Amino acid sequence: MSATPWMLLVIAGGVGLIASFLLGRWSRREVDARGPAEQPGSGHQQLRESEQRFQTLVERSPDALFIHREGTLVFHNPAAAALLGHARADVLRGRKLAELIQAGEEGVLTQAGEELGVQEVHWVHREGRLVLGEVVTFPLVFEGQPARVSIVRDITERKHLREKLQTADRMAAIGSLAAGVAHEINNPLSFVLSNVRFVRDELRALLEEADEGTRERLKEVQDALEETQSGGDRVSEIVRDLRTFARGDDGKRVPVNVHTVLDLCGNIARSQLxxxxxLVKVYGDLPSIVANETRLGQLFLNLIINAAQAIPEGADPKSNEVRLTTWRQGEAEVVVEVRDTGVGISPEHLHRLFDPFFTTKPAGVGTGLGLPICQGIVTNLGGRIIVESEPGKGSAFRVFLPVGESPEPPATQAGS
Incomplete structure (x- = not known):
């Protein structure tokens, strides 16, 4: 990994700062050893002031500084303790580096030789989580013995933001592609579905006029057309989702009865459940909300199907449930909760559930787009969605939606 500009400055400045700090300590001891007769008029005071300045720089530096010898810490500044979640500045002294760094990475700091350039090392916070640090390590003499100093900058949040930006760039590109693909598919698909409906309707008329033998053959053709119609409708839904994913919810909004939409979604998801x-329904007294009924149906249907799929196949249906609960929270919001008794979600996956393309389902089962689209629908309605889960105890997705006029979605430019 190439050194970033700040790290190059840290290397140069850090070497000088630490060397000056240590030189000041050594020089002051030497001056003290000479006795008053040997000390020049203001030299002693100047050395004290110089040492104090550099000591202040080391102690107040926002970057963590670790000095270690043979894998053991012999000095660190307050920022180093704070990096790992400790309030006391001296709590780490004497600790082994192997205790503070993710297993297998301590060699980056203890490897003999000259400065290795910028490295990324995962440090273990006292709470158990990992802190990603950008580290520069180089040798020096500390208190008369060889040692190594590591200067660490916490880049955990920066790394997270960078990943978000990379995802946003990718999503923008995919969104543009999805809009074009959806448009190209939608036109011929509409033509195909229209013809399928026409042939299906004509077959119904022919069935009434045909003899018994012909009627049986026509019935088989009609069944095939029904399956074709069902598959075509599914493709149409996928195209609609792609357009929503690319452009957002631009449908017309009207007062919607939330319970009516939930009932419809429960009926559609019956085959999964x-x-x-x-399916258990515990409905409260809710007012209508202003929304696009189709988008709202897509939201709830996705959550219900996800809840059903969280319960393993072969489980006893009488021992498991998907519970739909609604209530009004104050005057401003209604709440819809979809709770299941499924396998639950691991804590390390919870914060990624709404990331595009992330899925805990097996390959070929989930695309990782369902929950991001749900979140987009909720956001466009001016609401929010949260999730609570515990492995082995199921999950609960809670949707908060505003009562009254929802904010209109942002206008899209023509041709986008």
């Missing part, structure tokens, strides 16, 4: 769990 039937062999896994019971």
């Amino acid at each position: 039937r062999h896994r769990a019971q």
